Amino acid sequence: MLEATLFGHEKGSFTGAIAAQAGKFEQADGGTILLDEISEMPLGLQAKLLRVLQEREVERVGARKPIVLDIRVVATTNRDLAGEVAAGRFREDLFYRLSVFPLAWQALRQRTADILPLAERLLAKHVNKMKHAPVRLSAEAQQCLVSYPWPGNVRELDNAVQRALILQQGGVIQAQDFCLSGPVTSLPVAAPVEAAAAVAVTTVAENAGTGVSPESAGALGDDLRRHEFQMIIDTLRSERGRRKEAAERLGISPRTLRYKLAQMRDAGMDVEAYLFAT
CATH class of the missing domain: 3.40.50.300 (P-loop containing nucleotide triphosphate hydrolases)
Incomplete structure (x- = not known):
């Protein structure tokens, strides 16, 4: 109400x-x-x-x-x-x-000078939430961010930065890690399947253990979803199955975590087997 x-x-x-x-x-x-x-x-x-x-x-x-x-x-x-x-x-x-003091805020695409400072701030936020090692944006990634039109404004930028943090390798975010689907004026940013499939998500947990196999997650449709679920499993392992703490570490609500776990089960994954595997 x-x-x-x-x-x-x-x-x-x-x-x-x-x-x-x-x-x-x-x-x-x-x-x-x-x-x-x-x-x-x-x-x-x-x-x-x-x-x-x-x-x-x-x-x-x-x-x-x-x-x-x-x-x-x-x-x-x-x-x-x-x-x-x-x-x-x-x-x-x-x-x-x-209407005491109205302000008309421009779309993000009209404020290109704000894009990189915002991206850096959002990246620092997610690195801190996920307790991740420091990560930086490559020159190509920076150009990609500035060139993209951002129809979803800051929310889309936030999602893209979080996605890139999950997919990056070696502590450097590349343009393809953003997986942006819209038009980019100067850089193609289609994500190569080979590069995405090679990523091992260890962004949160240090105890990787048994991973989520491509076969079990294949029904979910794409590599990004598989990496997301791997991160959830790793975080739950790190927190010894404590969902409230895992959700806080992932930067999501406990309700969202329950929904994600239900998605994993619906996809045919034995969540408990992955969680308690040694």
């Missing part, structure tokens, strides 16, 4: 509300809250948000007394909000309430 998530709720205010809970606005009191993709908010909830912005107070679901807030609100969207107002999908009064 999005309303309860944002504004909080009292005990017994709805089925499953076994205890009172502060919402995101309360938790951000004295600071800043980011409302991502504000244009996707239902109209009914927009009216409640408008009241919070106007009155500077929030009322939990099931409560009678409002809570005064001292908070700064930043809202983002990838849509034309004025157009959404005209189409009746976004409240006009909320639009003007939010």
Whole structure:
């Protein structure tokens, strides 16, 4: 329930509300809250948000007394909000309430000077999360990043950097390690099957043990998926099967890890056999 998530709720205010809970606005009191993709908010909830912005107070679901807030609100969207107002999908009064200091952010392809600094920062983040040895970008990899149009913006760049970290060899990321499928203006970056198949994923664990064989992972369709699953197995081994710790080390949620393990089983892999192999 999005309303309860944002504004909080009292005990017994709805089925499953076994205890009172502060919402995101309360938790951000004295600071800043980011409302991502504000244009996707239902109209009914927009009216409640408008009241919070106007009155500077929030009322939990099931409560009678409002809570005064001292908070700064930043809202983002990838849509034309004025157009959404005209189409009746976004409240006009909320639009003007939010438009105190509007900023139009350019697409990543229009900010080529930002691409390499962003890539370096994202790479450092993933190296730290995965407890990986230092890795650098080759000159060809840097040119590839600058030349690619990035239709998915920073999220796509983040995914490409993480993918390249998994596939790289020798501590140097090459252009083909990004496995970018879209057009590149100056460099072809199709990933050679031979190079990808030769990669042994040891990015997280030091105790590799028995690996995921190409035969068992072949049903998954590509080498990248096999390397991803190998990394999961290696991490679980390193953490002695503790899924919460493994998920944290991989930079994913425990729920995502459970989903990945289910995918591996659906592909015919005996996860437990790989995990406890010596």
